Amino acid sequence: xxxxxxxxxxxxxxxxxxxxxxxxxxxxxxxxxxxxxxxxxxxxxxxxxxxxxxxxxxxxxxxxxxxxxxxxxxxxxxxxxxxxxxxxxxxxxxxxxxxxxxxxxxxxxxxxxxxxxxxxxxxxxxxxxxxxxxxxxxxxxxxxxxxxxxxxxxxxxxxxxxxxxxxxxxxxxxxxxxxxxxxxxxxxxxxxxxxxxxxxxxxxxxxxxxxxxxxxxxxxxxxxxxxxxxxxxxxxxxxxxxxxxxxxxxxxxxxxxxxxxxxxxxxxxxxxxxxxxxxxxxxxxxxxxxxxxxxxxxxxxxxxxxxxxxxxxxxxx
Amino acid sequence: xxxxxxxxxxxxxxxxxxxxxxxxxxxxxxxxxxxxxxxxxxxxxxxxxxxxxxxxxxxxxxxxxxxxxxxxxxxxxxxxxxxxxxxxxxxxxxxxxxxxxxxxxxxxxxxxxxxxxxxxxxxxxxxxxxxxxxxxxxxxxxxxxxxxxxxxxxxxxxxxxxxxxxxxxxxxxxxxxxxxxxxxxxxxxxxxxxxxxxxxxxxxxxxxxxxxxxxxxxxxxxxxxxxxxxxxxxxxxxxxxxxxxxxxxxxxxxxxxxxxxxxxxxxxxxxxxxxxxxxxxxxxxxxxxxxxxxxxxxxxxxxxxxxxxxxxxxxxxxxxx
Numbered sequence: 001x002x003x004x005x006x007x008x009x010x011x012x013x014x015x016x017x018x019x020x021x022x023x024x025x026x027x028x029x030x031x032x033x034x035x036x037x038x039x040x041x042x043x044x045x046x047x048x049x050x051x052x053x054x055x056x057x058x059x060x061x062x063x064x065x066x067x068x069x070x071x072x073x074x075x076x077x078x079x080x081x082x083x084x085x086x087x088x089x090x091x092x093x094x095x096x097x098x099x100x101x102x103x104x105x106x107x108x109x110x111x112x113x114x115x116x117x118x119x120x121x122x123x124x125x126x127x128x129x130x131x132x133x134x135x136x137x138x139x140x141x142x143x144x145x146x147x148x149x150x151x152x153x154x155x156x157x158x159x160x161x162x163x164x165x166x167x168x169x170x171x172x173x174x175x176x177x178x179x180x181x182x183x184x185x186x187x188x189x190x191x192x193x194x195x196x197x198x199x200x201x202x203x204x205x206x207x208x209x210x211x212x213x214x215x216x217x218x219x220x221x222x223x224x225x226x227x228x229x230x231x232x233x234x235x236x237x238x239x240x241x242x243x244x245x246x247x248x249x250x251x252x253x254x255x256x257x258x259x260x261x262x263x264x265x266x267x268x269x270x271x272x273x274x275x276x277x278x279x280x281x282x283x284x285x286x287x288x289x290x291x292x293x294x295x296x297x298x299x300x301x302x303x304x305x306x307x308x309x310x311x312x313x314x315x316x317x
Numbered sequence: 318x319x320x321x322x323x324x325x326x327x328x329x330x331x332x333x334x335x336x337x338x339x340x341x342x343x344x345x346x347x348x349x350x351x352x353x354x355x356x357x358x359x360x361x362x363x364x365x366x367x368x369x370x371x372x373x374x375x376x377x378x379x380x381x382x383x384x385x386x387x388x389x390x391x392x393x394x395x396x397x398x399x400x401x402x403x404x405x406x407x408x409x410x411x412x413x414x415x416x417x418x419x420x421x422x423x424x425x426x427x428x429x430x431x432x433x434x435x436x437x438x439x440x441x442x443x444x445x446x447x448x449x450x451x452x453x454x455x456x457x458x459x460x461x462x463x464x465x466x467x468x469x470x471x472x473x474x475x476x477x478x479x480x481x482x483x484x485x486x487x488x489x490x491x492x493x494x495x496x497x498x499x500x501x502x503x504x505x506x507x508x509x510x511x512x513x514x515x516x517x518x519x520x521x522x523x524x525x526x527x528x529x530x531x532x533x534x535x536x537x538x539x540x541x542x543x544x545x546x547x548x549x550x551x552x553x554x555x556x557x558x559x560x561x562x563x564x565x566x567x568x569x570x571x572x573x574x575x576x577x578x579x580x581x582x583x584x585x586x587x588x589x590x591x592x593x594x595x596x597x598x599x600x601x602x603x604x605x606x607x608x609x610x611x612x613x614x615x616x617x618x619x620x621x622x623x624x625x626x627x628x629x630x631x632x633x634x635x636x637x638x
Binding site: 023025042043045047048050052053054055056057058059060061062063064065066068083084087088092093094095096097098099100101102132133135155156157 | 379420421438440449456
């Protein structure tokens with residue numbers, strides 16, 4: 001199968017859907033040549049550096065019958081627009097009694113690992129999970145990204161795509177033919193018998209590497225990527241834990257009140273899943289510190305293969 | 318500009334409709350029949366009536382927390398508004414929005430927004446949609462002097478200006494953010510200095526004179542329909558009630574200032590003019606009033622007799638589809 005990059009997968013999905021639906025608009029602070037050449041500068045618009053204005057403009061476009069893709073670049077800039085995200089995008093469908101649809105795809109990068117220091121290395125999707133009305137997707141591969149984008153671009157709700165900053169140039173197999181990945185459907189990236197490892201975003205790769213290493217010791221990991229956090233495929237996680245009896249959740253976001261905490265809470269509150277547990281679930285998360293600049297400090301602050309291996313050994317002990 | 322008789326009667330009727338609606342809402346609130354926050358539009362009726370008098374249902378508006386007047390002027394159903402204010406299932410938002418969040422997308426009323434200044438960015442999107450549709454439609458956004466203190470106001474003015482959007486900014490300058498005077502909060506002094514900085518054509522007018530509003534809005538709307546937007550209209554006015562109706566909130570504004578504005582009542586002064594100029598007789602005025610009061614009564618009854626939503630309906634409409 002052909003291989004394309006994560007970002008090329010995004011462009012393909014947007015191009016396909018923009019061809020299909022002329023009532024679509026793209027907003028970003030930078031010109032995107034490939035889109036402007038095909039769809040023109042009226043629909044592919046460059047915005048001022050004013051996040052609240054264009055995050056909000058997408059809501060007004062949606063309320064007027066247009067679908068909008070907004071590329072905020074880094075999630076740290078999303079904080080500038082929290083009024084529009086939380087007070088409006090999240091609530092507007094509900095607050096107006098479902099009168100109108102708000103089809104918007106917001107994109108932003110997350111994660112550490114590029115020495116970008118504290119402000120530009122944020123992983124804030126747990127905050128958005130806490131705002132009912134938003135859907136949250138977390139594509140970890142070019143294949144997942146394209147399939148999830150195709151679904152997002154036909155969904156009638158505000159969807160936020162959090163894309164790990166280290167994945168942009170990663171290549172992967174993406175079929176030529178059209179396909180869709182439904183929201184709320186986890187992907188079992190590796191089947192195993194001893195420990196369920198639920199890994200998010202770039203941590204999927206770290207978990208797969210840990211699985212490889214532990215396999216040599218006879219420990220078998222089942223690696224699950226939920227792919228979307230809202231909605232979350234609880235059933236797939238419960239089923240896996242019922243099979244393995246052990247759960248480790250790996251997320252680069254800070255540990256406190258994170259997605260990992262929610263996943264552990266869901267699993268342990270489900271009676272059948274709880275009954276199947278042979279040991280206490282563990283979280284391997286980003287430390288509760290702002291991401292530091294210097295590489296040794298930065299590496300220390302986020303999870304990696306070694307930390308996952310340590311956590312797995314602990315739940316196996 | 319001499320207005321034809323029917324336009325004059327329409328403007329008067331719209332203003333009086335808003336007045337009678339708001340009077341009833343206030344009376345029921347103080348009687349304990351309405352809960353939550355009610356931001357009364359009384360005193361500012363000329364602005365909604367004068368601006369919306371030029372808009373079609375294909376033009377879109379975005380309103381704010383003090384939004385009942387904009388809904389009525391844009392043609393919203395009074396019964397569904399009252400039901401929403403009463404928290405009933407038959408309300409515009411099925412009881413999920415209340416007074417501060419009434420919307421009717423079918424008539425281009427994109428919703429009242431309770432966060433000061435937040436409607437402006439949303440309206441830039443509605444204006445961009447109008448431009449992409451290419452049918453000469455436009456968007457109008459209502460906001461107060463308080464919103465002019467928010468960053469989103471400046472972002473929206475800048476965006477509308479660089480994209481030349483068909484967006485009519487309607488600043489309802491009622492001179493206070495809750496109890497804090499705009500003269501204290503706004504370094505620019507005159508509000509129109511701000512659109513001026515963004516090279517947006519603008520005008521400041523007496524917002525209690527409905528014909529002045531109608532005339533200025535008409536000129537602005539004509540520009541926008543020709544693609545020469547945006548435009549900024551500052552309407553100087555005054556709210557008669559406290560920031561929101563409640564027994565607990567003090568009104569710290571000077572009494573004599575309020576009285577000077579109630580003497581310039583937009584509805585009363587226009588009625589006097591229409592009588593003076595023999596556009597309407599006293600009997601005709603009384604007839605219009607009677608009809609409006611009957612509609613308000615019917616709307617309130619409808620709201621009162623409508624059922625509350627079932628509690629589990631709290632789980633519906635979080636997402637579309």
